[in-house]
Amino acid sequence: MxxxxxxxxxxxxxxxxxxxxxxxxxxxxxxxxxxxxxxxxxxxxxxxxxxxxxxxxxxxxxxxxxxxxxxxxxxxxxxQNRVKTTAQDRVYSLPINLLTINQFFGTTLRPDEARALIESKADTTITDPQSFEDQALRFVGPELYEAFFKGYTEKQWGCSPTQLPASILKRLPVRFNYDDNYFFHRFQGMPxxxxxxxxxxxxxxxxxxxxxxxxxxxxxxxxxxxxxxxxxxxxxxxxRLGRLGYRTLDFERFTTQGDYQGCAVMNYGDRQVPFTRITEHKHFSPWETHEGTVCYREYARAAEPGETPYYPIxxxxxxxxxxxxxxxxxxxxxxxxxxxxxxxxxxxxxxxxxxxxxxxxxxxxxxxxxxxxxxxx
Structure with a gap:
């Protein structure tokens, strides 16, 4: 055929x-x-x-x-993708793990102690989370939600987390160990x-x-x-029936010498920072060595006709x-x-x-x- x-x-x-x-x-x-x-x-x-x-x-x-x-x-x-985030003038490890919890709260907790702390801060009155915000408050409480989820999500999706479905946070966004590998799949790599x-x-x-x-x-x-x-x-x-909604990304490219941020991905959780993250591309190929470096600042917004669509709304x-x-x-x-x-x-x-x-x-x-x-x- x-x-x-x-x-x-x-x-x-x-x-x-x-x-x-x-x-x-x-x-x-x-x-x-x-x-x-x-x-x-x-x-x-x-x-x-x-x-x-x-x-x-x-x-x-x-x-x-x-x-x-x-x-x-x-x-x-x-x-392995080991993401960091800058929030409230400090740098933390993502996804939220035992190191993040101990850094954020100034503690030295073991896994069972950290689990008890997070549960004490979680809003257990929310029994059936309907929105992204409900889901986050139910599982991590207001402090971690404000630092790591709220501002970033508002920038990424262009709306309040109360308007987004709880399903976006499909899994409990906390690890009670020191594993900072962003993904949990057994096969991970780059061509x-x-x-x-x-x-x-x-x-x-x-x-x-x-x-x-x-x-x-x-x-x-x-x-x-x-x-x-x-x-x-x-x-x-x-x-002919209208346009489906997408989010798109604008990239502000810049170059410098050496190592700009020490990691491949640095998120910015604070709402007042206009971009969502900075990616430093040479760190995606750690087997290579380069004197110069290339970075992208990422800005998310609604896609207009003719622009590259990234995320379906x-x-x-x-x-x-x-x-x-x-x-x-x-x-x-x-x-x-x-x-x-x-x-x-x-x-x-x-x-x-x-x-x-x-x-x-x-x-x-x-x-x-x-x-x-x-x-x-």
């Missing part, structure tokens, strides 16, 4: 590779001048630092199959040569052609036997509009919507890859007709 894949990020690359290996001819197009989507990496020409152009992407997963898959196409080296090189290796197949700087047109779709769309769901329909208004677009998509034959933008969900890289592989499995089962979605949107 002749397959058109719109978007040369992880979803398009993995689906294209798997279908090409199954004997299909795959054309992958992308409106941007590069492959790899938002995980695109490139060398800074002045410092030699490997840049995460659209912000840091750290690979972490418990999925053995996905870990084996990415290691087919790249050499992964160990990397030695960057994500773009990895995606290029995935796309390296004689049945795959890639056209960059190439926006989608309906004529392209009509010429294909099937289309896999990893662009914005509402964008496929020319936003998925509040009440957006969910209602999403349902309308999902109905429209299900009534559109010959197109399957995939990935972060196509399904309007926040996805980690490993989940994106797993869903791409499962989408191909559905396609290869000769599903007739191929559904608009292979996941619950």
């Amino acid at each position: 002749k397959i058109l894949l719109v978007g040369a990020g992880l979803s398009g690359a993995v689906i294209g590779r798997e279908l090409a290996e199954a004997g299909h001819d795959c054309r992958i197009i992308d409106a941007r001048p590069h492959i790899a989507g938002n995980c695109h990496t490139e060398r800074d020409p002045d410092t030699g630092v490997m840049m995460h152009v659209y912000g840091p992407h750290i690979f972490h997963t418990d999925d053995q199959g996905v870990w084996d898959y990415v290691n087919r196409f790249a050499t992964f080296l160990p990397f 030695r040569d960057g994500y773009t090189a990895m995606v290029a290796a995935i796309l390296d197949h004689p049945r795959i052609t890639v056209d960059l700087d190439t926006p989608f047109t309906p004529q392209m779709g009509a010429a294909a036997d099937h289309v896999f769309w990893s662009g914005p769901l509402d964008g496929y329909f020319d936003y 998925r509040l009440v208004q957006e969910k209602a509009l999403l349902e309308q677009y999902v109905d429209l998509a299900r009534g559109t034959p010959g197109v399957t919507f995939v990935g972060r933008l196509g399904t309007y969900r926040y996805l980690d890289m490993d989940v994106t890859i797993r869903e791409a592989l499962e989408t191909v499995a559905v396609f290869n089962r000769n599903s007739d007709p191929m559904p608009a979605f292979t996941v619950t949107v």
